[in-house]
Amino acid sequence: MTIPESAVKEAVVRRPAPGSGRRFRSRSWEPLVALGFLTPALVALVVLRLWPTATAIRGSLGGIDTPGLGAYRSLFADSGFYKSLTTTVVFNLIVNPVQVVAALAIAVLLSQRLPAQSFWRVLVFLPAAMPGAISAILWGIALRPSDGMVNALLSGLGIPKQPFLTSPSQAIWSLVLLTSWAGVGYWMIFIIAGLSDIPQTYYEAARIDGAGWWRTFFHITLPLLRRPLAFVLVSDTAANFRLFAPVQILTEGGPRQSTNLLMYDIYRQAYSYANPEGAYAEVMILLAVMIVIVAVQFRLLRSES
């Protein structure tokens, strides 16, 4: 939101009311007030983000049996860790664009003039309102190979029953399905907000110039959606890199470690194996990978202005 220039000028130039008897210093109190309002957010940022990160850095370097970089060295010597890392990266390279594109497509669809538009939007968003653990359990039942709802549907369509979560090749994609069911609706809301921010004048101008639907979409809608899309992509990436609940509830990293995502491995290191240094080291590596990927995403979605 931009503040009109005229209002800014007015605020700067205002004099104290006559008879107030006090003199204004130049606006040295403004930054202080701003700081005051920001304090709760800054405190939360430090306490919930920066301090735990510092703890993790220190913890990863300070084991009794693994001083210095020992924890990292053990990690890189563990074949299970490499598998977990590659599984996580591949998972994210696929699931994030898929979810963002799906959210975009549905947002665009539900921004057209449709009957009962609000109803459809609520319906698509509803899965996101369900707690993740519950939707994981329900999907676990729906994906049961012998008698689950999904295989019943597939059988009805003449498709053979699938193993889903019991197969090393299908388990991870079953998790993609599960998380996208809730995720797409959630991110759709942000893109709808971004779409409604685009002034109609641009579309009118495009129509007058005779542009078709696709041209309008690629040359007006998408460029003006850069900011919301960047936000959605980065937030979705962060959320998917930290995926944990469905793994713990449904697969426990299996079958054959095919769903052993980093977050689950970190949890196991910390609490099952009582190896906090290894867990901290793994957290730092996860953070590093996320930073690299998010930096690449920012680059790709950077506005040309």
Add this chain to the structure above:
Amino acid sequence: MFNQHRVAGLMKYVGLAAMFSIVAACGGSSGDGGSGDGHVTLTFLGSDPPATVQPVISAFEKTHRNTTVKYENVPFADINTTLSARVGKGSTDPDVFMADYPTIPALAQRHILMPLDDLLPAARSVLLPDGIDASTYKGHLYALPGRASTNVLFYNKKLLAAAKIKAPSIDPEQRLTWETVLQEARQAQSAGAQWGLFFDQVSRYYQLQPLAESAGGGPGLTGGGQTPALRNPGWQKAMSFYHDLFSTGVSPRGIPVTQSPDLFTGAKVAFWVGGPWWLPQFSKTAGLDFGVAPFPYFQGGKPVTPTGSWSYGVNPHTKHKAAAVEFVRWLTMDPTGNEALFQGRFLPPANLKALDAYYAEVAKVAPSGTGDLIKYEIGHTGVPRPRIVGWLQFDEATTNMFEDIRNGQSADAAITAADGRLKEMLARVPS
């Protein structure tokens, strides 16, 4: 817009708001903790359904008027990680908690259990010896055993009759072999049963160790728990048997432990291996005509049943030591308390006096002879799980191995993979 007075007032509010948010973020006050009038509130953590624990707590509070107990329920699979995260990091809460027998060495080593040596002499005379052994680590008593366990073979009479299979005898001398059970399971399926055989705690070490032990494979560990020993003919035989159950369609994939009993109560499976604690529920299930037989064994091998159960321990950081110890003592060494436990959830008690009351109850909900069968198995065929500090790692690695085999990986490949991972994991465990 702004004048100095208003700004000063505003700053006061902002400062107060910031302070409140910091204080709120630092967490609220700890529990009331028994000040002044001597009333104590204990927190009790476990994996039993709350409905089964409330009657036990009520019975305790009736005879201990100055103590209140608050129960917190956590899924079985999460108990150890919860305890590691809370008690392991110094939290004073929970005061008392359930500890599965084989986890006790690991919990003791991580200082999550308070030694209870004062109670050891008295405990020996009233509790099952297997439970006392399991609750002891390096010569100290770290928890008090409250429960014992065993498994039996449940069968659906109607499904067996439809296949003209003779109902198995409840006499341990006439125990069926796994080979026979498999054959009869297939027959039952041909006659209409959806599934032939299934397990209560599918893909858990507790459930499958007896198969490997019966086939002569041992527990899967040697060297005081430091070295895996899965690559032997006994484990190979047991795991191939397990693999074939699922790959030939006798047992279903993808159904977790929590959904297993529904298969038996829904009459979807002919044979179901599980604990006697399901007897009350099965006997109340309308239309379920079931029988009980001894836990099978491999031909040529010895009969082995799963055993071991829950102990109750005290948090070393608890602020209410006396009350917590008294609660644990009442739950286990006091026959009234231990009886209240099995009235809540029907597991065999570890208290010798309460056991007699238990067998009397079994007679009300099970076919005749079941009580004697349970007594026999607990006394003669139970082989406990290994008690090692690396138990949690071992349990997890074997669970993953069982699930991989269940989902189609060959027994050989799964055993080799698990053996390799265990070598790495157990090497990092402090002895």
